[in-house]
Amino acid sequence: MNTTPLAPTSPDTDDDFAIHPLSGAASRPGSALSGPLSAEITAALDQSPDGEVRVRSVDLRVPLLEKNDILAERNRGYFLGRGLAALNLVSSPGAGKTTLLERTLDDFGRTTKCAVVVGDLETDNDGRRLSRPHASVAQITTGTTCHLDAAMVARGVESLDLDGVKILFIENVGNLVCPASFDLGEQVRVVLLSTTEGEDKPLKYPPIFKSAHVVLLTKVDVADALGFKRDVALDNIRRISPHAKIIQLSSRTGEGLEEWYAFLRSLIAKR
Ligand SMILES: Nc1nc2c(ncn2[C@@H]2O[C@H](COP(=O)(O)OP(=O)(O)OP(=O)(O)O)[C@@H](O)[C@H]2O)c(=O)[nH]1
Ligand SMILES: [Mg+2]
Numbered sequence: 001m002n003t004t005p006l007a008p009t010s011p012d013t014d015d016d017f018a019i020h021p022l023s024g025a026a027s028r029p030g031s032a033l034s035g036p037l038s039a040e041i042t043a044a045l046d047q048s049p050d051g052e053v054r055v056r057s058v059d060l061r062v063p064l065l066e067k068n069d070i071l072a073e074r075n076r077g078y079f080l081g082r083g084l085a086a087l088n089l090v091s092s093p094g095a096g097k098t099t100l101l102e103r104t105l106d107d108f109g110r111t112t113k114c115a116v117v118v119g120d121l122e123t124d125n126d127g128r129r130l131s132r133p134h135a136s137v138a139q140i141t142t143g144t145t146c147h148l149d150a151a152m153v154a155r156g157v158e159s160l161d162l163d164g165v166k167i168l169f170i171e172n173v174g175n176l177v178c179p180a181s182f183d184l185g186e187q188v189r190v191v192l193l194s195t196t197e198g199e200d201k202p203l204k205y206p207p208i209f210k211s212a213h214v215v216l217l218t219k220v221d222v223a224d225a226l227g228f229k230r231d232v233a234l235d236n237i238r239r240i241s242p243h244a245k246i247i248q249l250s251s252r253t254g255e256g257l258e259e260w261y262a263f264l265r266s267l268i269a270k271r
Contacts, residue, residue: 022137071150075185084268090193093174096218112211117156118171119148135244136161147178180207194221199233209240221250
């Protein structure tokens with residue numbers, strides 16, 4: 001079993017996000033830009049011979065993503081070493097991520113130990129909603145950041161009790177754009193599309209749907225009342241993510257949840 005500490009050990013001091021363990025160990029500050037990246041920014045501020053500062057623009061996206069990818073690989077190795085299946089749940093705000101996880105912890109989570117890391121800009125509302133005696137939960141508040149990154153997840157996971165845990169759910173910040181670029185080290189990326197959003201979202205936000213292993217069509221209980229065209233939505237999902245497994249479900253009525261739980265069981269069986 002891989003017991004190497006998961007979070008980066010560099011003494012970064014910036015508090016740009018916060019961990020609120022709903023159970024487990026004490027919170028600690030997260031890491032921000034550091035090392036080579038700060039050096040790159042400093043190098044961008046060239047000084048001319050007459051002392052005048054010339055500002056060069058630097059594209060930070062590549063180094064930021066490179067750093068994230070390294071940490072994501074580290075997370076992946078850690079999850080693998082512990083025999084954990086990690087799922088990254090992504091959707092626009094309010095598509096039903098927390099409600100699905102509440103049901104999943106209450107049903108599936110009674111017999112299979114699960115843990116959750118949940119990210120939001122502000123509040124620990126979702127963390128408190130998900131808190132259960134039988135499930136370890138950590139809430140991350142990102143401040144102004146519109147997605148979780150691998151470092152935040154590493155810190156969140158360190159505050160969890162992972163003893164006997166088979167499935168780690170990572171509920172990302174509600175956003176259909178930014179989370180697409182940030183690998184968290186998950187094994188499975190789950191994208192939710194709710195009937196309240198309209199059928200066209202896969203066409204309008206293709207990167208996140210292209211990256212999905214599983215697409216959940218949620219809130220199907222209200223599809224008819226909304227005039228939501230399921231066949232059109234399914235067609236759009238298949239056009240953008242032809243390889244994704246699609247499950248239609250309602251966390252309210254329970255429709256489709258058995259298929260979701262069967263999928264989760266299949267992940268454990270593969271470990
Ligand atoms: N009718 C219906 N409503 C649902 C269903 N699932 C969730 N909702 C409602 O949708 C709203 C948003 O649900 P959440 O689970 O908080 O959504 P979320 O994706 O976690 O939201 P953020 O964390 O803010 O991104 C709540 O009012 C839920 O009760 C469902 O299956 N059917
Ligand atoms: Mg939520």
